[in-house]
Amino acid sequence: MVSIRLTVDNVERTAEVEPRTLLVHALREQLGKVGTVVGCDTSNCGACTVLLDGESVKSCSVLAVQADGSTVDTVQGLAQPDGTLHPIQQAFHEHHGLQCGYCTPGMLMRAVCLLSENPTPTEEEVRHGMEGNMCRCTGYQGIVDAVMAASQAMSDSYGANQSSIAEPAGVAS
Amino acid sequence: MTTTADRPDTAEVGQSRLRKEDRRLLTGRTRWTDNLELPGMVHLALVRSPVANATITGIDTTEAAAAPGVVGVWTGEDLPEQGAMPIAWTVSDNLKVPSLMPLAVGTVKHVGDVVAVVAATSKDAADDAAGMVDVSYDELLVVMDPIAALEADSPLVHPELGTNVCATWGMDSVALGTGGDVEEAIRAAEADPDQVVIRRTLRQNRITPAFVEPRSIVVDPTAEQVTMWSATQVPHILRILLAMTQPVDEHELRVIAPDVGGGFGGKLQATREEALVLLIALRLQLPVKYTETRMESMQSAHHARDQVQRLTLAARKDGTITAFDVDLVADMGAYLGILTAGIPLLGGFMFNGIYKIPAYRFFCTDVFTNKVMTDAYRGAGKPEATFGIERMMDELAVELGLDPIEVRRRNWINPDEFPYATVAGLTYDSGNYDQATDRALELFDYDGLRAEQARRRESNDPVQLGIGVCTFVELSGLAPSRVLGSLNYGSGGWEHASIRMLPTGKVEVAAGTTPHGQGHATAFAQLVSDELGIPFEDITLISGDTATVPRGMDTYGSRSLVVGGMAIVGAARRVVEKARPLAAHLLEADPNDLEYDRGTFTVRGTDTSKTIPEIALAMWLAHDLPDGMEACLDSESTFDPENFSYPTGTHLAAVEVDTETGKVTLRDYVCVQDVGVLVNPMIVDGQVHGGLTQGIGQAMYEEIRYSEDGQLTSGSLADYLVPHAPDVPRYRTDTTVTHATTNTLGVKAVGETGTTAAPPAIVNGVLDALRPLGVTDITMPTTPLKVWSAIQAARSEKGGAS
Numbered sequence: 001m002v003s004i005r006l007t008v009d010n011v012e013r014t015a016e017v018e019p020r021t022l023l024v025h026a027l028r029e030q031l032g033k034v035g036t037v038v039g040c041d042t043s044n045c046g047a048c049t050v051l052l053d054g055e056s057v058k059s060c061s062v063l064a065v066q067a068d069g070s071t072v073d074t075v076q077g078l079a080q081p082d083g084t085l086h087p088i089q090q091a092f093h094e095h096h097g098l099q100c101g102y103c104t105p106g107m108l109m110r111a112v113c114l115l116s117e118n119p120t121p122t123e124e125e126v127r128h129g130m131e132g133n134m135c136r137c138t139g140y141q142g143i144v145d146a147v148m149a150a151s152q153a154m155s156d157s158y159g160a161n162q163s164s165i166a167e168p169a170g171v172a173s
Numbered sequence: 174m175t176t177t178a179d180r181p182d183t184a185e186v187g188q189s190r191l192r193k194e195d196r197r198l199l200t201g202r203t204r205w206t207d208n209l210e211l212p213g214m215v216h217l218a219l220v221r222s223p224v225a226n227a228t229i230t231g232i233d234t235t236e237a238a239a240a241p242g243v244v245g246v247w248t249g250e251d252l253p254e255q256g257a258m259p260i261a262w263t264v265s266d267n268l269k270v271p272s273l274m275p276l277a278v279g280t281v282k283h284v285g286d287v288v289a290v291v292a293a294t295s296k297d298a299a300d301d302a303a304g305m306v307d308v309s310y311d312e313l314l315v316v317m318d319p320i321a322a323l324e325a326d327s328p329l330v331h332p333e334l335g336t337n338v339c340a341t342w343g344m345d346s347v348a349l350g351t352g353g354d355v356e357e358a359i360r361a362a363e364a365d366p367d368q369v370v371i372r373r374t375l376r377q378n379r380i381t382p383a384f385v386e387p388r389s390i391v392v393d394p395t396a397e398q399v400t401m402w403s404a405t406q407v408p409h410i411l412r413i414l415l416a417m418t419q420p421v422d423e424h425e426l427r428v429i430a431p432d433v434g435g436g437f438g439g440k441l442q443a444t445r446e447e448a449l450v451l452l453i454a455l456r457l458q459l460p461v462k463y464t465e466t467r468m469e470s471m472q473s474a475h476h477a478r479d480q481v482q483r484l485t486l487a488a489r490k491d492g493t494i495t496a497f498d499v500d501l502v503a504d505m506g507a508y509l510g511i512l513t514a515g516i517p518l519l520g521g522f523m524f525n526g527i528y529k530i531p532a533y534r535f536f537c538t539d540v541f542t543n544k545v546m547t548d549a550y551r552g553a554g555k556p557e558a559t560f561g562i563e564r565m566m567d568e569l570a571v572e573l574g575l576d577p578i579e580v581r582r583r584n585w586i587n588p589d590e591f592p593y594a595t596v597a598g599l600t601y602d603s604g605n606y607d608q609a610t611d612r613a614l615e616l617f618d619y620d621g622l623r624a625e626q627a628r629r630r631e632s633n634d635p636v637q638l639g640i641g642v643c644t645f646v647e648l649s650g651l652a653p654s655r656v657l658g659s660l661n662y663g664s665g666g667w668e669h670a671s672i673r674m675l676p677t678g679k680v681e682v683a684a685g686t687t688p689h690g691q692g693h694a695t696a697f698a699q700l701v702s703d704e705l706g707i708p709f710e711d712i713t714l715i716s717g718d719t720a721t722v723p724r725g726m727d728t729y730g731s732r733s734l735v736v737g738g739m740a741i742v743g744a745a746r747r748v749v750e751k752a753r754p755l756a757a758h759l760l761e762a763d764p765n766d767l768e769y770d771r772g773t774f775t776v777r778g779t780d781t782s783k784t785i786p787e788i789a790l791a792m793w794l795a796h797d798l799p800d801g802m803e804a805c806l807d808s809e810s811t812f813d814p815e816n817f818s819y820p821t822g823t824h825l826a827a828v829e830v831d832t833e834t835g836k837v838t839l840r841d842y843v844c845v846q847d848v849g850v851l852v853n854p855m856i857v858d859g860q861v862h863g864g865l866t867q868g869i870g871q872a873m874y875e876e877i878r879y880s881e882d883g884q885l886t887s888g889s890l891a892d893y894l895v896p897h898a899p900d901v902p903r904y905r906t907d908t909t910v911t912h913a914t915t916n917t918l919g920v921k922a923v924g925e926t927g928t929t930a931a932p933p934a935i936v937n938g939v940l941d942a943l944r945p946l947g948v949t950d951i952t953m954p955t956t957p958l959k960v961w962s963a964i965q966a967a968r969s970e971k972g973g974a975s
């Protein structure tokens with residue numbers, strides 16, 4: 001067992017993990033972050049996507065020990081403490097970007113990262129930027145619309161070059 | 174033709190209400206089965222067969238049993254209490270049912286068959302120990318191809334059955350009294366210089382539902398009722414089937430489907446995994462969890478389609494069809510799931526499509542092979558049938574040199590011919606195929622694309638344009654119970670709902686259909702709001718739990734709205750009828766003098782009124798009820814449809830085929846559908862987009878493949894290619910509306926339309942692009958290699974012939 005420290009959704013946490021434990025399992029089974037889910041064993045579905053030090057990663061392809069000392073943001077930290085949704089969450093809601101919702105945690109976290117790298121993507125760029133995330137329900141159209149709409153909403157309210165896009169909506173920068 | 178005109182602007186039905194269910198899902202406040210942790214819970218790992226057909230000669234569990242954390246290891250022989258898995262559809266008297274035990278006893282029949290189960294204090298410990306179970310196999314010959322399985326010298330999947338034929342089932346228009354003799358009509362056509370006879374053999378690829386949430390089960394035996402949580406579409410059906418087959422009685426078992434991450438028919442099953450978790454929990458008297466890996470899901474959860482279709486179509490040279498003969502071989506895989514044997518025959522009712530066909534025959538041979546069982550997947554029988562007829566309509570158009578739209582127009586049922594009794598014995602209640610097609614042609618710019626196609630052909634453009642057409646109808650809204658009875662189906666097709674009127678004016682709707690992404694909480698609240706005048710926000714849905722919703726038939730076959738929704742409307746109307754006498758009492762009026770409109774009773778000609786929430790409170794208080802009135806406004810209703818639902822539409826695909834690389838690109842996709850009155854247009858769009866993407870997946874990307882010796886070679890999402898965002902275009906959709914006449918709201922089903930119509934539209938498009946090169950057929954999926962090879966083969970044939 002190895003002891004790791006990490007900041008998960010703005011809270012400092014420690015966990016005892018085996019060297020082989022994947023980050024997603026540490027999150028789900030040891031840290032109670034069951035909002036992040038698993039859909040495959042080959043890093044193809046993206047359902048497990050979180051931000052690791054601000055970058056989206058598939059948490060099934062990172063060892064928990066690799067995340068020692070890092071900041072991990074999951075879907076559960078995306079909305080503000082008062083419940084106000086992050087613009088990407090709001091856009092998924094308004095554009096029917098989810099049905100069963102199983103792919104949604106990963107989709108949202110990937111979209112947050114995509115928009116931080118490219119705040120005003122074209123539809124083509126959104127489709128390619130979200131390529132690593134599989135959705136079986138929506139046919140992607142609502143998801144793509146949502147990411148485009150969030151891009152619009154976020155550039156309207158913060159300016160296109162906001163550096164910490166993982167920050168919840170409405171936090172004054 | 175829109176119907177919103179006769180409904181007030183304030184009506185909820187017809188509005189694109191944003192979904193009630195989103196907030197939890199968007200914030201990770203979810204309850205997937207795998208999230209559940211219970212005190213003392215143990216975890217299971219399953220040992221699965223790596224070979225496709227074998228006798229088990231020995232299983233050594235000693236090392237596994239001694240491994241750290243292990244609570245128990247069992248083989249099939251160690252679980253004498255296990256019962257054979259159920260089937261729910263005895264399609265014919267000659268049906269052969271192989272025994273499928275939760276844990277294999279003596280033999281394995283496909284890769285992924287379960288041979289041992291390990292319980293341990295952690296998932297890792299269980300997995301580690303499972304790797305230590307030593308199983309010896311005596312391998313046997315396998316048969317992987319359904320046609321080969323019919324040959325006299327084929328290895329038998331189940332030698333004790335004496336044959337690989339699982340069942341045969343047929344229907345024809347003479348027996349049905351709906352038309353002429355198909356053989357006679359085809360013979361006559363062959364002798365008639367004014368007719369053509371077209372024979373084709375088409376293939377349905379084997380695919381899998383590929384829900385994103387792997388199946389997961391938790392069983393807690395520590396309460397009065399044993400509780401099972403399962404990622405299932407069918408908690409009610411599952412409870413009954415487990416009670417009928419495993420050592421637990423129905424009243425001792427509660428089944429809960431919590432949040433379920435997609436199903437598409439793939440979670441319409443009673444699985445060995447569910448039975449095993451139950452069996453081990455009962456053995457240990459501890460909570461037990463099992464969650465499959467994706468690889469296990471591919472090896473064990475049921476697959477779908479996998480048919481060979483031998484089709485014969487006769488038509489006059491003006492394009493009118495004179496006969497259609499369908500001879501299917503359907504691959505069951507090694508075992509039967511609950512509906513496996515019946516899925517292909519659902520197609521029997523649909524091979525005639527939207528057309529007037531004077532003579533028709535359908536015959537299906539269900540065959541065993543050493544593969545995973547097939548069963549329901551979005552569309553279930555109808556996509557297969559639609560593919561068959563719609564591919565043949567294009568073949569007919571080519572044969573006769575007619576435009577594919579025109580040949581369809583000459584055969585389809587006209588708007589003034591509804592209700593229309595079909596040659597397959599159904600009655601289509603309503604439709605207007607001209608209207609949907611005309612709108613689709615306009616949206617698509619059909620003429621413009623045909624002109625571009627001609628230009629590209631002319632200039633020998635290496636990238637050719639193809640236009641794919643599919644006009645379809647599908648049988649949905651399962652199902653009239655009497656029809657199911659006549660087909661030997663093991664249950665009714667009704668649906669149940671109850672409405673609980675709370676004293677604070679809020680409402681709980683308990684519905685027997687259980688959602689896994691369809692937006693029930695939203696759409697059902699819209700229905701109830703209109704009936705009872707209760708604000709949308711004040712209505713909540715309870716579902717997916719046999720304790721809180723005791724009656725239900727669950728979710729499949731696009732039944733949630735057209736069957737389940739009608740039960741909800743029925744229950745709401747009963748609330749109104751129960752409220753009326755109390756309203757009259759409180760208003761000191763005669764019940765017959767009360768007018769009711771969306772939640773308010775008004776004394777005719779006055780402005781004195783009582784609302785439903787006021788009456789709900791008065792009922793709860795029960796201080797001033799008329800003599801003899803029961804103090805309860807809650808109501809329930811069971812709805813059994815008198816007919817199926819028949820959504821229809823026209824799909825047009827523009828595909829570009831790079832003749833140098835074989836790459837197929839879907840450039841544009843237009844679909845105009847008639848799904849009746851729309852309750853929530855946004856949700857309808859979502860259903861259409863999702864269904865289309867799965868249909869396009871079957872046509873262009875997805876295929877379950879096995880090697881000749883029975884190894885699954887597409888066992889992960891790296892090999893089984895589900896479309897991702899860049900693989901599909903922006904869809905352009907519209908709706909036309911004809912009212913369903915079989916329910917009070919005029920609604921039709923929608924969930925399965927995309928998977929039904931898209932595959933033939935795509936394949937017809939690819940062939941349309943390639944026919945000038947001499948390519949006459951291409952099987953799904955239309956991968957670059959396959960397309961490229963077809964082009965090469967056609968070229969060399971042409972070269973050889975010249």
Ligand code: FES
Pocket residue numbers: 037038039040041042043044045046047048049058059060061
């Ligand atoms: S679980 Fe599928 S990519 Fe991580």
Ligand code: FES
Pocket residue numbers: 097098099100101102103104134135136137138385434435690
């Ligand atoms: S919403 Fe179900 S998988 Fe994306």
